[in-house]
Amino acid sequence: MANDKVGDALRRLGIGDDAASLYRALLERAPVSLAEVGDEVGMRGAQLDAAYEELTDAGLAGPSAGEPDAVAPVPPVAGLTILGRQRAAELDASHVAVVGAFESFRRQRLATDGAGVVEVVTGADIGPRVRQAWASARKEIRQFDTPPYFPHPDGTGESLTTLRRGVVQRVIYCRASLEHPGNLAANIEPCIAAGENAKVLPDLPVKLLVIDDAYALVSPSIQESEVYGTMLIVQPGAIFSALVALFEQAWEQALPFQGADPRPHRLLPSDRRLLGLLTAGVTDEEIAQQLDISRRTLSRRLETLMSRLGATTRFQLGAQAERRGWL
Template sequence: MTNAKLRQALRFLGVDEAAGRVYLALLEVAPAPLGAVGASAGLGDEELAAAYGELVDAGLASAADEAGDVVAPVPPAAGLEILARHRAAEVEESRIAVGGAFESFRRHRLAAYNDDLVEVVTGDAIGARMRHAWASAREQIRQFESPPYVAVPGAREDALATLARGVTQRVVYSRASLEHPGHLKDVIEPCIEAGEQARVLPSVPVKLLIIDEAYALVSLSITEADVVNTLLVVQPCGLLSALVALFEQSWHNALPLHGGTARPGGLAPADRRLLRLLAGGASDEAIARELGVSRRTLFRRLQILMARLGAANRFQLALQAERAGWL
């Protein structure tokens, strides 16, 4: 793994830039005095002490002798588990905070939706409003994507056309999106190949589409409003800022689905789809159904891929595939 990829992986786990530089220096020169590590990382004493303390707290480094002068990295299994749980807790806290803010907003403002702050769109008007949103994007689209899906003719074509115009498109998919029959092959993969930046989480808190910094579309289920097939259009306000923050936090913690458009080592499209489903946490039944193969054939393909990447289990397979750029 390159230093850049390792730094990115550490950032995903909440390790800041300075601590990441110290960790890389530890891997290069340790065991060594802390001062030598700081010199390798290019940090002064105060910044070094803070960064090294962060690594110790995360369970990634410790003293290598009784005097404590020599330091070294430690096996990361326990530390990584702590960091991963911490990031998951932060996402959950963000969801609770935004959910509470939205509920307060809904109770106090939804009845007055005809003002300039929020608009409610229902029924057949939803499809037209969503297509207009895609067409109006100029710089960036951020999206949470999950079933159930409202049939909007031309939705995939709208997304591809937006990408072709040079609009940045970042999408966090739920695991259910990958498992939805045909959705990965027919919708998600064409958009990824066209330049979409895609990531996946076990679930997303709400169906959301943020257009530039201008407004957001939030799909409301019947449990959130006394209407069916409802779309809330949120104009710039505190709620829009909260939705943007929720997206960015979730994006930071989600697993990337995109990689280079090339297929390293002759990787077949079906095998790339298998790896994406596996990384997204899809069940064996869902993966076999999506690929149109039996479970026995699926297990044989997994064994072949594990052998190619030197992986001993499925977790290592997903990790090695991400490192190789196969996802």
């Protein structure tokens, strides 16, 4: 019944059971005297007065126009807007209270025994914690992306959703990330196209995900994560600060990578992609496979780019391309 759903909706907005029942009765009977509708729902005296006052205070009920002894529902838009804002404020206050309580607990725990700084997560528990991390980000995500990859079927979808929420994403990929079968086209380039800030380095020491300034997810090492399926959740403190510093240092050293983005002037998108893979240290064989061209064609395109930039070595080619803003 429609009015049953209305009652549930009002309760979710903070309206009490008595007031919600009275409002439903008014939808069925109004205009009607308050005493009559009270009899119908089994409320009298102070209980009825309190329920009606709650509805009038919320902007949901009032005297019926032209019938001074009757009451009726009133247009609810303004009242519902106020109720929605009140509930949002209450939820924000609850969030602050819970976070504050946890931070107080964490500081007290650290002061006593230093525990709680690092949590070890293994096996099937890793996936849910990673998804929770992406969903909790509010300002910025900083990431080292390197194989092996934990089973996470919709990781790219979560990244794209986070970007749409306005969260800044800075990601450093390694050569193995770009060479991983299908990873470039299916995962990396869609995120870059959606606004991810991407850079590359030949190698990365750990798998790392820093969520705002709140906590970090890190694998002890590439080898151990592959063998044991282990992830650490690091709370703010000395270790967390060291991980953030590690990321920022690597970010300064890494080269920009823009995937298949066609924005640079006077440079074909495929050539920009080629340069990005080359500066990341990807092998010629892997580059040819990613671009779906032969090794001979790859060599000719590299010679053309080197000639355009006056480079005699591939190192010079990468340096000149970065200097000209081609990367």
